[in-house]
Amino acid sequence: MVKLPQPSTRKEGDAVRGPVSYYDPDEVEPMVTAAVMYYQAHRSQAQIARHLGVSRPTVSRLLARARQLGIVRIEIVPPTADPGLGKDLQERLGLRSVHIAAGLADPDDPAPVLAGRLNDALAGIGLHPGDVLVVGWGRAIYSLGRYELAPLPGVVVVPALGGGAEDRPWFQANEITRRWAVTLHGTPRYLHAPAFVSSALKRSLVHEEGVHSTLDLWDRAKVALLGIGAYPKPDSSLVAVGFSDGDPAIADATGDVVGRFFTDDGTLIHYPDEPRLLGITPDRIRRIPHVVGISVGPDKARAIVGAARARLVNTLVTDAGTAREVAALLDT
Secondary structure (H helix, E strand, O other): OOOOOOOOOOOOOOOOOOOOOOOOHHHHHHHHHHHHHHHHOOOOHHHHHHHHOOOHHHHHHHHHHHHHHOOOOOOOOOOOOOHHHHHHHHHHHOOOEEEEEOOOOEOOEOHHHHHHHHHHHHHHHOOOOOOEEEEOOOHHHHHHHOOOOOOOOOOEEEEOEOEOOOOOHHHOHHHHHHHHHHHHOOEEOOOOOEOEOOHHHHHHHOOOHHHHHHHHHHHHEEEEEEEOEEOOOOOHHHHHHOOOOOOHHHOOOOEEEOOEEEOOOOOEEOOOOHHHEOEOOHHHHHHOOEEEEEOOOHHHHHHHHHHHHOOOOOEEEEEHHHHHHHHHHHHO
16 A cells, blocks of 8 residues: 655655655656556556656656655565574584574675674574673674664673774774664773784773773673684785784684684684784683674685684674585585
8 A cells, every 4th residue: 555645844865764744746646656556556667657658767767766755665574594504504613503694795795684684693692781792893793883773772882802093994993883882772882992002001001991991891791793704815904903914823814803813623823913902802702602703705604614613703693605605614
């Protein structure tokens, strides 16, 4: 059923979530007619064009405008991905749970595909006001923090490590924290320090009240949302954050979770600059009840396996294509 709008003061170009609330016959009636004929009566655009006495490109524009204004709202209900695959990965990787999204997510912006499954994962955990949620960095975490997720009012959001000189937003820990707090209707707590600091400065910072109080929240965390990075992978932004360029100590690494590198079998790899990293340690990560690793892309399969074996994640959110890649890797 299509409801016709009522008058309003809406301006051209305003974002509209629901149906428009104004009525301009010259604009609205052709849009509604085209929408009803196309989406409900399944008429072709050529038939609609003949009925309205306009061109086919005009019909296409009317339909696009109807969707833009909320007169037409399309609901997508993805099917549940193969539950057997999730159960298989859960058992073989020793994870608490695996949440697989149907479809293939864009590694640079996976939120549209992964958001529903992350909502499911967080709902199953049961976060309450005052509970602490740690967020990492990377494209997946940044993407999901900017998406519309189920709110968790009162949750305290804290970064997993300091920031860096790199201007790419997915490495700005405090901005990611702020964005997640806005998305979840929570409260942000910031870490006003770089990811890499000198040993002397690090010893000083951990005793500063503003820094110390944030670091202490890691030990109270109920859940962490951490991206799983693949390695080796040329990325100049990692150097800008503070990682050494071509460090031979991590040449054999499979991947990393917030700057903690590991091999295929889950062995942690320590590198000379690691003591300078102001970030959550592997031991602290392992003490968090729910550590959700978020990663997509065929090149992430080895890293996902390594992160699980290193016990740096105990829950996985990924897409169907990546899950199949992980299963195939485990079969080799």
